[in-house]
Amino acid sequence: MTTPVDRPQTDTERTVTVTVNGVPREATVPVRRVLSDLLRDDLGLTGTHVGCAHGVCGSCTVLVDGDPVRSCLVLAVQVEGAEVTTVEGLAREDHRGGQVLHPVQEAFRECHALQCGFCTPGFLVTIAAGLEARDRSAEITEEEVDELVGGNLCRCTGYANIKKAVRHAATTMRDAR
Amino acid sequence: MTTKLFGEPVRRREDARLIVGKGRYLDDIGAGVLAAAFVRSPHAHARILGVDAEAALDVEGLVAIYTYEDLTGPMAEPLPVLIPHPQLHAPRTGYPLANGMVNHVGEPVVMVVATDRYVAEDAAERIVVTYEELPVVVGVDAAREARAVVHEDIPDNVAARHHQETGDVEPALAAAPHTLSFTQYIERSACTPLEGKGVHARWDADDESLRVHSSTQASTSVRAAIAAKLELSLDRVEVIAPDVGGGFGVKIVHPWPEELLVPMAAIKLGREVKWAEDRREHFVSSAHERQQRQEITVGYDDDGRITALDVHVWHDNGAYTPYGIIVPIVTATQLVGPYVVPVYRVVVESVYTNTVIVTPYRGAGRPQGCYAMERTMDRVADALGLDRAEVRRRNLITPDQFPYDHHLTFQDGRPVIYDSGDYPGLLDKLVALVGWDEAAALRADAQARGKLLGVGMALYVEGTGPGPYEGGHVQVLGSGKVLVSTGLTSQGQGHETVFAQIVASELGVPMDDVEVHTGDTRRFGYAVGTFASRAAVMSGNAVALAARGVREKAIRIAAEVLEANPEDMEIDEGLVQVKGTPGASIPLRTVAVLSNPLRYAFDEAAKQATQFAGPGDDSKPPVAPGDAPGLEHRDYYSPIRSTFASGAHAAVVEIDPQTWEIDVVRYAVVHDCGNVVNPMIVEGQVHGGVAQGVGGALYERMAYDADGQLQNASFMDFLMPYASEVPDVVIDHQETPSPLNPLGIKGAGEAGVIPGTAAIASAIEDATGRRIASMPISPTELYDLMRDETAERTAASRQTSLQTGVPA
Numbered sequence: 002m003t004t005p006v007d008r009p010q011t012d013t014e015r016t017v018t019v020t021v022n023g024v025p026r027e028a029t030v031p032v033r034r035v036l037s038d039l040l041r042d043d044l045g046l047t048g049t050h051v052g053c054a055h056g057v058c059g060s061c062t063v064l065v066d067g068d069p070v071r072s073c074l075v076l077a078v079q080v081e082g083a084e085v086t087t088v089e090g091l092a093r094e095d096h097r098g099g100q101v102l103h104p105v106q107e108a109f110r111e112c113h114a115l116q117c118g119f120c121t122p123g124f125l126v127t128i129a130a131g132l133e134a135r136d137r138s139a140e141i142t143e144e145e146v147d148e149l150v151g152g153n154l155c156r157c158t159g160y161a162n163i164k165k166a167v168r169h170a171a172t173t174m175r176d177a178r
Numbered sequence: 179m180t181t182k183l184f185g186e187p188v189r190r191r192e193d194a195r196l197i198v199g200k201g202r203y204l205d206d207i208g209a210g211v212l213a214a215a216f217v218r219s220p221h222a223h224a225r226i227l228g229v230d231a232e233a234a235l236d237v238e239g240l241v242a243i244y245t246y247e248d249l250t251g252p253m254a255e256p257l258p259v260l261i262p263h264p265q266l267h268a269p270r271t272g273y274p275l276a277n278g279m280v281n282h283v284g285e286p287v288v289m290v291v292a293t294d295r296y297v298a299e300d301a302a303e304r305i306v307v308t309y310e311e312l313p314v315v316v317g318v319d320a321a322r323e324a325r326a327v328v329h330e331d332i333p334d335n336v337a338a339r340h341h342q343e344t345g346d347v348e349p350a351l352a353a354a355p356h357t358l359s360f361t362q363y364i365e366r367s368a369c370t371p372l373e374g375k376g377v378h379a380r381w382d383a384d385d386e387s388l389r390v391h392s393s394t395q396a397s398t399s400v401r402a403a404i405a406a407k408l409e410l411s412l413d414r415v416e417v418i419a420p421d422v423g424g425g426f427g428v429k430i431v432h433p434w435p436e437e438l439l440v441p442m443a444a445i446k447l448g449r450e451v452k453w454a455e456d457r458r459e460h461f462v463s464s465a466h467e468r469q470q471r472q473e474i475t476v477g478y479d480d481d482g483r484i485t486a487l488d489v490h491v492w493h494d495n496g497a498y499t500p501y502g503i504i505v506p507i508v509t510a511t512q513l514v515g516p517y518v519v520p521v522y523r524v525v526v527e528s529v530y531t532n533t534v535i536v537t538p539y540r541g542a543g544r545p546q547g548c549y550a551m552e553r554t555m556d557r558v559a560d561a562l563g564l565d566r567a568e569v570r571r572r573n574l575i576t577p578d579q580f581p582y583d584h585h586l587t588f589q590d591g592r593p594v595i596y597d598s599g600d601y602p603g604l605l606d607k608l609v610a611l612v613g614w615d616e617a618a619a620l621r622a623d624a625q626a627r628g629k630l631l632g633v634g635m636a637l638y639v640e641g642t643g644p645g646p647y648e649g650g651h652v653q654v655l656g657s658g659k660v661l662v663s664t665g666l667t668s669q670g671q672g673h674e675t676v677f678a679q680i681v682a683s684e685l686g687v688p689m690d691d692v693e694v695h696t697g698d699t700r701r702f703g704y705a706v707g708t709f710a711s712r713a714a715v716m717s718g719n720a721v722a723l724a725a726r727g728v729r730e731k732a733i734r735i736a737a738e739v740l741e742a743n744p745e746d747m748e749i750d751e752g753l754v755q756v757k758g759t760p761g762a763s764i765p766l767r768t769v770a771v772l773s774n775p776l777r778y779a780f781d782e783a784a785k786q787a788t789q790f791a792g793p794g795d796d797s798k799p800p801v802a803p804g805d806a807p808g809l810e811h812r813d814y815y816s817p818i819r820s821t822f823a824s825g826a827h828a829a830v831v832e833i834d835p836q837t838w839e840i841d842v843v844r845y846a847v848v849h850d851c852g853n854v855v856n857p858m859i860v861e862g863q864v865h866g867g868v869a870q871g872v873g874g875a876l877y878e879r880m881a882y883d884a885d886g887q888l889q890n891a892s893f894m895d896f897l898m899p900y901a902s903e904v905p906d907v908v909i910d911h912q913e914t915p916s917p918l919n920p921l922g923i924k925g926a927g928e929a930g931v932i933p934g935t936a937a938i939a940s941a942i943e944d945a946t947g948r949r950i951a952s953m954p955i956s957p958t959e960l961y962d963l964m965r966d967e968t969a970e971r972t973a974a975s976r977q978t979s980l981q982t983g984v985p986a
Binding site for chain 2: 057106160
């Protein structure tokens, strides 16, 4: 026999103010809501995907104040006042209102680093943050590449082309200095 | 310039949306709609005594609760046996919601619908189900002993006895100069796409129509199943597979209970309902594959040539058999691989266990068959003291033997007749690519570094592109846009790109003009599905035939306008033109306009086709008999039988004799899938398959305990490879076109995974000198094997007194 759960429903709500991809946003959410649900369901940014909901696969990775975090393990109320970047915010607008892809996005396409694309946003933001943070003039090492791709799961690509894309993006960013 | 994109590594067009977060996966659809959650069985085998939902009723936001008692008509009947077979003598399927019994942990018992998933789970955890636990069957050995039974009316737990033979095996074995008999095991893994399953349903009460999105590999058949089960007319149901976050086989099974229950709730409630599977649900309620016990007897001569092969497989099919015996049939028939096996008998007993169902996972029985055959080759080589590559070479079917008839019946009911191939070519390339003949030097180098090194190889032949058919529709719009549609679905294989390449090449238009749609029953209602490496073969050829039909019509119309001979005309870069006559041309988009005689000029282009626009021939009707308005064509490709792709893999492993960590340091692939549409995509498929092969050989297993509890139902505990576990892969290609289809292609989707377990087992055995007869193998298991005095040693290790560094 299963045991009934006697837990009060957690319906306390809080208003969260957060800057997402440079845009100030506000949402009133139950305190138990996780960040991935805030982004996807309350703010309509469905580019962030949930692959395991227990912090292992990395599909839901977003940047909070520049650092990669698993948005399935962070409560929405924890990002109060923070700057969040999702895959939708990686590209920047050019002066004509068009979109300029981040070098990592370009590299993923060029190197066939995605197949079904479900895990891709998590890889993109993680790698973008890593490449932004390093000394661009230095040749990227294999250890750095392994570090940047090593925390996320992909079931389609076998990772070879993801690693290739990291090298490709690093070269582009070096040359664009 | 001639538009020729077939065979080029064209960059994928799906990527434009996927890299900016604009993909549209199942859970991205229907923001704010009602959510479903399920109460699932916590027991592997139990009788349901009661369901008490009282405590859930107070949950604010609860909308509905459904149990089996709420199911009516066909919904109250068992789920369909999708692929019946005469030798599946005792098929069993579950119900959409359990009907009094549960046969595995994770089986759905109650569906809850609420305002969102949080609330649905609040309600679900307050529902009390009372069970009477029953004895549990886990694993093939327990199933065959049958001290406990899964279904009480099946006392031996056997669902099917599949039997094929190509001659009289017993006298052949008796006459063989040598025989060997052995038993080996292979464990369960699973597809594990990063996106689980999911269903969204919207009922339009005014229109009495249902629109369902499902993360499926077979939208047309899901549609038919929903219509049948919910008693709707087919024309009132549409099913769309949106962007699908990986499939690998698990999403070909249908209708999943949720694919029926979510639409049922949407109709009953008159509101949109969605369910997105969570990771634990995927582990315990989707599907697994691979577990078999294989009993093998082989007869062979002094040269290592096989004279007879007798295989008895015990196949674990889990609690139910909705997908029939496809996986065991594939094992049975693909086992013989690229080899001449003069007399072959295979018996597969497919048995019930109280575990998640077993249905195709990429490879779909082939990895097990390859493991059986290739390990047999290794044993024969070892017994005779011959090189493993040489023994294989002596048994290979030679290029002059095609078409080669194995006298077996394949999973599509058609004969196993290999269409084309060059297996010695594969082997030669593999030996060169991996450096097989330099293994001794590699071994010595590793030994100097304190490591054990071994090499292993495995070859396979893969039946790809089975029928019955797929279709394609190609339509040129007045804007010049070329719309292509096919019914099968996509899960990341790049169909939008490869089908566009094919159509652009066939039709002679720029690829940017081509737009491809898959898996949407509104656009194409007839289809089978995406499985068995069939999409490129089936839909690729279907869209090519459809494009050829459009091309023919365009040339006919243009020839009339230009007063030219159709045979002198071509289409290039979207221009229909007389060959070698500059200026004598007409844009394809104009031909599309002219193909549809009009009364009303709704835009500038349309004016050209109206009734007073040109002289016209008033002796003929505007649309000729047998013709149709519009520049479009629909065609189907239905093959006589499957194509047979092939390949050879080799692995070099290094083992640390302190930790017994197994590191694949080199992995070589030679691959032949006939003509290649897009080599970049084919290599991507191979890379991904190899990663799954390595995972299946070294890391992944479904760890059931004796009570039928899956102990590792999370990504914390089920070890799917990260980048750090996947070796660099070197690939060489061979292209042996298929004579069976217009494009000469064979499938490539599953190939990469098939020989992984066999090749890596062989390499570990080579490194350690211990017989590897159970896969996957962990460092701990290898450590135990090395310390086990009774463990079988290979003849090679005894002869060379291989240093294996067993710790004291």
